[in-house]
Structures are given as structure tokens and as C-alpha cells.
Amino acid sequence: MLVLYASGTGTAEELALYMVDKLRRCTPTVEVRLKQFGQASLADLENEVIIVICSTTGDGQLPENAQPTWNQLLRKSLTPFMQNSQFYSFGLGSTAYAKYNYAIQKIFARFVKLGAQPAINAFLSDENSAESYDDFERWSDLVLESLDIKCTNTAQLPPLYPVKMIDAENHNGAKFAQEPMLVCKNNRISAPDHFQDVRQIIFQETEPNGDAFNSIDPGDCVSIHPKNDPKQVEALLISQKWESLADRIVEVDGIVPAGGWVTPLTLRNLITWHLDLNSPPLRTFFTVAQHFCTNPDHAERMQQLSVDSDDRYAYISRVKRSVIEVLLEFDLDIKIEHLLDLFKLITPRKYSISGLYSDGSSQSLEITIAVVKYSTFLKRLRRGLCTHYLQSLPIDAPVYLTITKSKLDLARCATRKCFFVATGTGIAPIKLLLTQLKFEVQPTLFYGTRYDNKDYLYGKELESKAEVVSAFSRQGGGYVQQKIAAYMQSSAYNLEDCIVFVCGSAGAMPRAVKEAFASTGANIARMEKMKTYIEDTW
DSSP states (O other), X not given: OEEEEEOSSSHHHHHHHHHHHHHHHHOTTSOOEEEEGGGOOTGGGSSOEEEEEEEOBTTTBOOGGXXXXXXXXXXXXXXXXXXXXXXXXXXXXXXXXXSTTHHHHXXXXXXXXXXXXXXXXXXXXXXXXXXXXXXXXXXXXXXXXXXXXOOOOOSOOOOSSOEEEEEEEOOSOOBOSXXXXXXXXXXXXXXXXXSSOEEEEEEEOSSTTOOTTTTOOXXXXXXXXXXXXXXHHXXXXXXXXXXXXXXXXXXXXXXXXXXXXXXXXXXXXXXXXXXXXXXXOOHHHHHHHGGGBSSHHHHHHHHHHHHOHHHHIIXXXXXXXXXXXXXXXXXXXOOGGGHHHHSOBOOOEEEEEEEEEEOSSOEEEEEEEXXXXXXXXXXXXXXXXXXXXXXXXXTTOEXXXXXXXXXXXXXXXXXXXXXXEEEXXXXXXXXXXXXXXXXXXOXXXXXXXXXXXXXXXXXXXXXXXXXXXXXXXXXTOOOHXXXXXXXXXXXXXXXXXXXXXXEEOSSHHHHHHHHHHHTTTOOHHHHHHTTOEEEEEO
16 A cells, blocks of 8 residues: 655645554554655556545645656556556645645546546645644545545554664764855845844855856755754753763664755754754654653643644644644653654755856855744744744855756746736745846836835845836835736736746735736636746745
8 A cells, every 4th residue: 555645835744644654553464655756656556555645836736746756647658557556635735726736636637547546536625724634534534434444553553764773973063965055145134123034145155166056047946954953952852861872873764855864864963954843743743652651641632632633733733833842841751763753854945046146266146035933822932944044054154955946938038028026035036037037028027015125125126127116015005916907007018928927925915916917808827828927926
């Protein structure tokens, strides 16, 4: 039995882990395998019972970690090789997007085309709803009923990805396989009295005249691998009395994270670089952790949280509790071999490149980030893992990053009239496009910020690169969609002959912007299909 997940934010992965836990308890004699969708081979999909859990990203697309296998499945030369396979499918999407749950529907249709038999219809759930976990519970019960199995085993299971302690110690620093970049600039560029700390961070090659940046194009992104706050790492080590074990080498079976393991892989480095201490605890955290409680009352509470979704939602989501906070609130004696059953792995965070520079002897790369920092209603401070890590980096600090290529058609951008729309740090990829491309027709930038003197990021610089139509919402300037509607009424351009690129926060803004452009009579759906109307929102 094969459980596949494709996840953008981690929710689909969490549900997949929970499903695997259920199946391992229900079918102890059957091998249950867990894989990222994109790591499955075509041979994995033959003669198999397949359970697929997939979220939808961007404009109705499959997540990036599904693409390698998905691209293989789309080959026209494929014959119906899945005729002896049966599958179940659960989709996570957001009703804030027009293409709600398109990804799982694409997978469903393609599996059927390749001969696989759907045991039940695809189940579509809104991951932004408080009921999404209840939806999954109902669906998973239908799956078990279809498979004619029942879950009765509540005992502790062997670890899914065992962590093994080795006798050897290593006190050297940590590093990844790729060469790091060095921080050469880390400045706040929003006003000191602005509510949000927005930073311009520039990374430089470690070797002069290197070629690390030679293949970068406008629209490309960097994936940055953050690490946990040393204070949190130390708190975990102390709580579990692992101080004497912290520099012992460990081995992990069955999984390799994106970017590979840090070396040397000591217990301290595993926790620092790979275990996500700041994410909310998975449902499986409580299923596993209850067996490590030294206090019977705590074990009972853990068991309740593992089965009661309403209680779990109130305890975790409503107050934004992190997994490290939950762990420190209970009396636990954790077995090291089960660490990866309790914690998710840290996934690299992706940021648009906003600048490329060269001084003749070295090259540098710029990103623009908004530091995530807020307080819960219990007055607990919350920080974004990666933005807090980046904010604290001193000059010359090493940072591990990889480049992700864009799917933008730069040739079309350069030759057609382009309308760019940005709010907040959505200006980052557009800044690089405007400063790096030579446009045959002057582009127009609709740029929405709160104030002209607090968060008008790079605005003055870009006024020489494009026609800038600004919207300062807290100064009576309205919103970008209003500026677009007014501008397009007097525009002589046929929008369907142009390129539209929208960047910023997901939700209300991209919907309103799309409506404003649609008011011109343009067929936006056709433009999306032709990839001339593009959204990059988060």
C-alpha cells in the first residue's frame, strides 16, 4: 500500500502521516509506504493500492514537490500501465482561489486515463476551514471501510524513520553539501515607525569570480534553509536530559530532506537544522507522544488531543501553539529513535530574487523580506522561523540557498505591453524584471502600499523604469484594483495582447485585481491558459 502526498505548506504531509499511522495500526501484516508524490517512480504505481493526498498551489497547479513524477505521468507515450491499481484521493484547496482543488482533480483524471480504478470519488476540502480535519476524518473512515479494515491497535508503533545514536562524537560546525553564500548587507528599508520590519538582504559569493549566479534570470527564486533559535534547541536538550548526548553522531533511516542532511549529523545539528520546532504539532505528535508521558494525567490529555479535533483546534490553532511549547508543557521522556515521528522536517523557504549585482570581481543577490512577528491573544510572541533567522544574520554570516527557476516567458515580457501589479513585498520579483529586462514597450506598474514614506519599497527607483501608478491606501489613495479599473477605462491596449503579472498576498487582493482587469471585457481564463495572466501570490 502506497501513500503519496504533495504539499506546499505542510498540511497534506501532516494528513499523509496521520493516514500512514492509521494504516500501520490497521494492517500490521501489510507494508505501508509513504512517499512524496514527486519521488514515486512509475513502477511504484503499478499493481498497488494508492492513497493520494494533494494540495493545490498557484493557479491550480500541483505543488513543486509533485512535479518530477507528474511530468512523467503526462507523457503522451504512456500506455494504461495502472490497470491493476486502485486509488483513493483527497484534495486540499482554498475557496479563495478560482481553481479550487484543481490539482487533485488533475491527478484523479490522469490516473483514470492511465487505467487506475478509483475506489471512491475524489474528496475536496477547504484547508482554510476549521472543518478540514473533520473532512479528512470522514474521508479516511470511508477509505478504511472500502478496504474492509478497522483500527483497534493503540500501542506504540516502531518509528517510521528511526534515529540511531552512534558512539562517535563530533564537535565541528555544521555545513551542507553546497557552498554557502555570505551576507554582505542586511538593512531595514521600511520606516522605523512602520508596523512591519521589511529588510533588504544581499548575499555574496564566497569565491570571487564564481559562476553561482550566472544562470539566474528575472523571476527566479531562492530557497533558503533556516535553522532554529539556539535557545529553543537548548531548551529541548535540557528538558530531555540530552546534554551529554548532544554532540553524538546520529543516523536516520528511510528519509532524506530537501538539500540533504547537514554534516556532521549530530543530535544537536539534527535538532538545530532539521526539526521544525516552531510549527504547530501534527496530530500524530499526540498519538506518539502520549506513550512517552511520565505523568498519567498528561498521557490522558495527550490521548484526548489525538482523537478530539475540536479540542485540538482550540488548544493549538486558536492560540498558535508551537510544537516546542507543547512539548515543554508536558512531562515527557522521549526516545531519540522516535524524533522524526514527533517533529516535521524544516523545509527551505522560498523568496523571490529582487536584485542582481556585480562589481567586476564578485556577484551578489538580493532578496526583500517582511519579518513575521506578532502576538497571540494570550500575548505570546510569535516569529516566522526563516524571517527571524534572516533578520538576525550579521555581516559575513554563511547562508545555504539554492536557486529555483521561474516559468516566466521572458521573451514575451520583453516584447509585449506588460502590466505589473504588486502589493507589499510582492514588488520583489517585479523589481528584478524591471531592472534586468529591456522592454520594447514601456511597462506599467500598479503598486499598492500603505504610505508613500514608510513602505513604498523601491518605488522611487522604479519610477525611472516604468510608468508607476501608486495607491497609498492609508493616505486616501485607494487600492490597486481601483487604480487598475480607472486606468483601463482610458487605455487603448487590448488586454489579451498584453502580459499581466500580479504579485502579493493571496486572498482578496488578487480576486479584486482580476475583476478589475476582467471589466475591460478581456477573457481572463483564456489569458491564464495562455500564461499571459500570471499570479504569484502567497
